Amino acid sequence: MSNKSQSRAVLLGLSAVLLWSTVATAFKLSLQQMSPLQLLGWAGLFSTLVLMVGVSWQRGWGELLAQARQRPLFYLGLGVLNPAFYYLVLFRAYDLLPAQQAQALNYTWALTLALLAVPLLKQRLQRVDLLAMLLGYSGALVIATRGDLLGLAFDSVPGVMLALFSTLIWALYWILNTRAEASPAVTLLLCFLCGTPLVWGLMAWQGEWVLPGWQGLLGAAYVGLFEMGLTFMLWLGAMRAATHVSRISNLIFLSPFLSLVFIHFLLHEPIAPATFIGLALIVTAVVWQQRAARSEPAPATEQPE
Template sequence: MSVKNQSRAMLLGGAAVLLWSTVATAFKLSLQWLSPLQLLGWASLFSTLVLAIAVSWQHQWGALCSALKARPVYYLLLGAINPAIYYLVLFRAYDLLPAQQAQAINYTWALTLSLLAVPLLKQPLRRRDMIALGGGYLGALMIATRGDLLALDFDSGEGVALAMISTLFWALYWILNARGTAPATVMLLICFLVGTPLVWALMAWQGELGLPSWRALAGAAWVGLFEMGVTFMLWLGAMRSAVHVSRVSNLIFLSPFLSLVFIRYLLEEPIAPATFIGLAMIICAVIYQQRGGEQNES
């Protein structure tokens, strides 16, 4: 049982949010040298290695084997979604769209979760959910059209569609993930042990094997470590250490705005005013929806 320490929780949570805020920039930089499939292949490999080290450190290989043996089909499905399908769709969206658009649209996955919960979890769609969905998706449309809502003129219609589809897969992954009983790090490593070979098999089929440049590998390593691996463990540690979990979880709302800072100054991508407005709409919608859930539970 972990010792509760709010200062430690805030420090770990802040570190996780800061690292997550860099990944949209890392995606775009890495995609200058790698295809979406290659970036996924190398990043998932780095993530698998760091997660394997974590599981070894925690002496949880027995739990991993037991979990995989008990529910192989379940973990095959999870691994196919994350990392394989979800990140392939997401990276393709980033390849087609400005980083500010792809990262903001992807942030609507929390809203998509409530939609999928209706058929999959038999949960009713409340009035609060519908208001949040309307506001959040209007914000996503604001970002995708750079504020010209009536013209519906996208930088890439395919990119916007893929960014939206990625939210479906991410929400589906978390719905299925909630049904698991293994420790969180163990579950994540199983997913990568299943999904990474699938990605590499697809790379071989597409003829995209080969050793990339050191810059490409550095970018993939950053994505693998800080989008898929180390950051997840920092966040998990923050949640376990927190006395007041809500104070830590609210830090996540800083991430998309910090991400815009990195996008602006490292990618030198001008941030459209519509991006700030749309992102604020999405975050307000998510907060509004989540607070409704907390009130219902209390």
């Protein structure tokens, strides 16, 4: 009996998108209670526990142990990138910027992925890629300057640079992740098993190994569950259940706009018109680039020499 069900896929996909739309708000609220390093350490711990439950449910421990023995340095490298390095940079960006700016700038990671694919995957940039990048990064500039393109007045130059740098780390992680041989849930758990202890070691070195208040722990648990753990499994389930995968994957473009709703009503940030304009430019660029990629003819299979 087939496990495919488009209605089930839509329900799972929308659930994942809704939860992902709340995490920018959760980041800012949690960072009011603890430092970026502490938030990463505790959220990583909660996420690791959730992923362990998920891998147990999938009966994937044999696969995990086999992969850990075969490629320990590979998964250690992935774990350094995600969760350790990526989220530390991202949370610091959120600490310095309004949530609406940080989440929108981080959304340009899909454009950064195309740039990194040139040296790392030996892919060529097409004209549509260059135009999409010009459009997308123009949107990022509109957001970062609140529309004052001539004045170039940034809320925080370090915050903007960190938000954009986080897209580089995330894109690099996903390019290397394509070389993983384990299932997605097992791969992610291996990353957290390798990366989270490094974060806790850094916390101890920095003297931040302290128990936060209940508000901080609650925020870290929420981030660990719905940014790093459970939501990933919902999305993976949606992809597996879908009969039309592209229709489900397009749901992700709702997330940054829904996120602005939560940011406005829960953080009470007035959403600048420039944020809507810039985000629309970024999403248009990403959609345009992805559709152009899907419409390209498949390359002819090369014969071995």
